[in-house]
Amino acid sequence: MASLLPRGVRVASLKTCLKGLPTRNVRFLSIPRQTSTHFPSTPILPSLWRTQRAQQNIWRTASTLVTPLRHTSNFFTSATNPAALASAAQSLPNSPASTHTTSDSASDLPPVSGPAVTRWLFLSAGLVFAIVVVGGVTRLTESGLSIVEWRPITGTLPPLSQAEWEAEFDKYKTSPEFKTMNHSITLEEFKRIFFWEYLHRLLGRVIGLGFVVPLTYFALRRNRLTPGSLPFYSFLALLIGGQGALGWYMVKSGLRDEIITNKEVARVSQYRLAAHLSMALALYVGMLSAAFSTRNDWRWKTQGSWSKLTGAEPWKKILENPAVRRFKGAAMALSCLVFLTAFSGAFVAGLDAGLIYNEFPMMGEHIIPPISELLSPFYSRASDQSDLWWRNIFENPTTVQFDHRLMGTTTYTATTLLYLSTLLHPTLRATLPPLTRHLAMSAFLMANIQVALGISTLLYLVPVPLAAAHQGGSVLLLTTMVALMASLRAPGRAARLWRAATVGKRTSERTQSAQSFTSLR
Secondary structure, X not given: OOOOOOOOOOHHHHHHHHOOOOOOOXXXXXXXXXXXXXXXXXXXXXXXXXXXXXXXXXXXXXXXXXXXXXXXXXXXXXXXXXXXXXXXXXXXXXXXXXXXXXXXXXXXXXXXXXXXXXXXXXXXXXXXXXXXXXXXHHHHOOOOOOOOOOOOOHHHOOOOOHHHHHHHHHHHHOOHHHHHOOOOOOHHHHHHHHHHHHHHHHHHHHHHHHHHHHHHHHHHOOOOOOOOHHHXXXXXXXXXXXXXXXXXXXXXXXXXXXXXXXXXXXXXXXXXXXXXXXXXXXXXXXXXXXXXXXXXXXXXXHHOEEOOEEOOOHHHHHHOOHHHHHHHHXXXXXXXHHHHHHHHHHHHHHXXXXXXXXXXXXXXXXXOOOHHHHOOHHHOOOOOOOOHHHHHHHHOHHHHHHHHHHHHHHHHHXXXXXXXXXXXXXXXXXXXXXXXXXXXXXXXXXXXHHHHHHHHHHHOOOOHHHHHHHHHHHHHHHHHHHXXXXXXXXXXXXXXXXXXXXXHHHHHHHHHHHHHHHHHO
């Protein structure tokens, strides 16, 4: 021991300096020839120096302190102060003192929603996407009026016996749809249309429970949600309940007795249908944007990654660029245009406007129909025809289809221009994150697919598979725009605070270690 330790340093001091050191394998610098690597077995540390392997582990651990000093002889000859050795050991990242400081500082930081919240939001958004597609199939198969009552709790189970099916069929026979259109329908045919409406309502219940129950759990558990997010999630939960009530309000418009009296077509109001679809899309956008934001904040907090870029806050320089700010504004406007185009598609569906002018790009003999068809006095109800414009826009099938064509073409053109700007604009090409450029390309490709689906649906007289794919395509295009906007969102305040604390802690540890080793030299 005399050849290893300086005079006056006890073995207890060596234990103090070795306590808490990292145990990872570190390349050990060459030891001066005058320093012996043999630790004789002593009664002081019999369990530590018993085998040759334990001796090697001790030297690997001690090399963490020795490496910055370049020479072990300098370390053992100058470190005659046990307090200095203990200070050097405690300044390392794995020491108990450092861990205690980290836990104290973390308790002062706001929580950041973790991966569990992200998965919950993505799953909820996926269920909303599914119910939008199923709702489209329900409308296309004319199944939406097959269930003539609203029972949110007791209507969870479908009819299970023949008697229950007969009772449900008898209820349907009282509806205007049966009396005016489906009076010759059989029980087996009724079961087919009942299935789609039942599945649509069942998915609504699953979405409600799948969102509210986890939200309650996260709200009751401390430090599970980012501050300020709970009111927004609660608003989404209320929106889910309102969506169910709005759905029944829409169905009631197709069960009016006036339909039989006036010999109208038994279908729901196009206004209520558009409101129902718009609320579903708003729910989807809210859940999806929250999921992207939560995931991005967690990545920034734990990995320092933003839109797949790493470094010292790379988002600041990018988002402050004037060209990027203009691009972000254009992307926001395009997202709103995609939403409005889907909204106009609800009026096309509600009025069966896809069954007229089944050609493209012409509408009859012209690209634009005659003004007498677009603004027909037939749809005006005011004596002075003051409602001529807006009633034709929302109630005239010819005008509704023309508006949808116009908005779809505008959306496609705007998406193409947005994508081309990422390729041709030198500042955007050099500044935008690669993820944003890839999402702009995805939006352009999805817009092409959506246009092809829309034209095919029109030319083939609205077949169910094509029309359902067209409705789902509108949601996918909206998804790419939401993801694109999320890629240009700055990390949240809580994530920035965590990242700053992490970087500051590492800098402080390096400074303390450097100062401790300097004092030992």
